[in-house]
Amino acid sequence: MNVPTDLLYAISHEWLRKNADQATVGITDHAQHELTDVVYVELPVVGTKVDAGQQICVVESVKAASDIYSPAAGTVSEVNAALIQDPALLNTDPYNKGWIFKLQLATEADLSALKSPEQYSEQLSHL
């Protein structure tokens, strides 16, 4: 499983790329592999405020719908409209073109609860 070293990870298989007070969020290679073919992404609404661990959007494969959880507290600042036309980007390029949304991180946002690449890889090794 691909686990890039420049990201932080949630236990629920979302990744977060931090850039000052902005973050980009998507799902991991493990998550897309478990989902199988993604056929629909219900994107969050720009301006939505979320807490860490709060359900924020839904990703659907042929057989099931899966909830996606925000790894951090903040406000949704941008969503990846490319996923409307091509939801399969989540499968083919989960860490780049398949990004789902961007967050304006809350001032009190605490990323220390997220996992390092090593810790996430450790989590995957137990599955």
Place this chain on the structure above:
Amino acid sequence: MEDLPKRTPLSAVHEASGARMMEFGGWWMPVQYKGILDEHRAVRSAVGLFDISHMGQLLVGGKDSEAWLNAMLTNDVRHLGDGQGQYTLLLNEQGGVIDDLIIYRIEANSYFLVVNASMIEADFQWLQSRISGHLTLVNQSDQWAGLALQGPRAQDVLRLLLGNQVELPVRNGLLSLPVPNGPVLIARTGYTGEDGFEWFCPANTAALWWNKILDAGHSFEILPCGLGARDTLRLEAGFPLNGSDLSPTHSPLEAGLSSFVKFDKGDFIGRVRLDTERSEGVKRKLVGLLMGEKTPPPRPHYPVFHSGSPVGETTSGSLSPTLGSGIAMAYLPSDMTTPGTPVEVEIRGRRFPATVAKRPMYRRPKTAAAV
């Protein structure tokens, strides 16, 4: 008490191939191998192979089998010659569906019934309790494995495997193949809307034939396929699924299956309600629903609205890989079942527009080789 899902003779083969497995109707089955979308497309454009060993096989024999079967089932077995099959339904006394199945006449007074996996015991008990003393009914489900080879290239695969001397059956026909480790029965039937064959062989030869068929299909880019693709394919083809679209409370006329109910053959179980429905019309009908573009896929048990009022719920639903949008089935009041009628399907609290569509929503293109 057996709690674990039952395994088909091919479950080890599936697991060794890396298939994703799940429990379905009490059976441990492959959902997908390469991926549902890839497998679906393979069947539509070339050929795919499914394990259908979980399905059941019942044998009926004896003098007057024909008359008895015509009293138990909705279709007319008098239309069958040797080596011919027909789709038919087993109804309860209220005219609701117990099971849908295909019955083949092997020869006079000898019939082979292929029934749904989840209903094997129920079908057998129902028929056994109603059988005339001189007839025989045997449940041979454990002895048979089944493989479904489906797609426009399916016949090419079989010709390569069997050689040109073997004459393949025509649609709904059944061929008995004299092979060592037989018998092998090959029916030109399927649940995908494509040309194809259902291959029944002794359970202990399942892996042998699975591998031989995959080998023969290699140059045609055959893919092993799971239940995920089986569902998207049959939904596109407009075939109902027992337990979802068919149920003990819905009649076959409500389900749009009147072609498989024959009223000129005498009495059969469930007839009373159907006679009433024939003269008065049905109050609700099973229709296809076609979602608009870019909606979440519809799934079973989603509410359906017409002019803002709830009118039913989906019985089946999925993304249609061929059409690129969601498709579903639902029983709607008869007065809103004209194709094109606008409705809404509620998915996770939001309503999305859909239209009533004629079934099937996919038809295979006619080719010179079509049968």
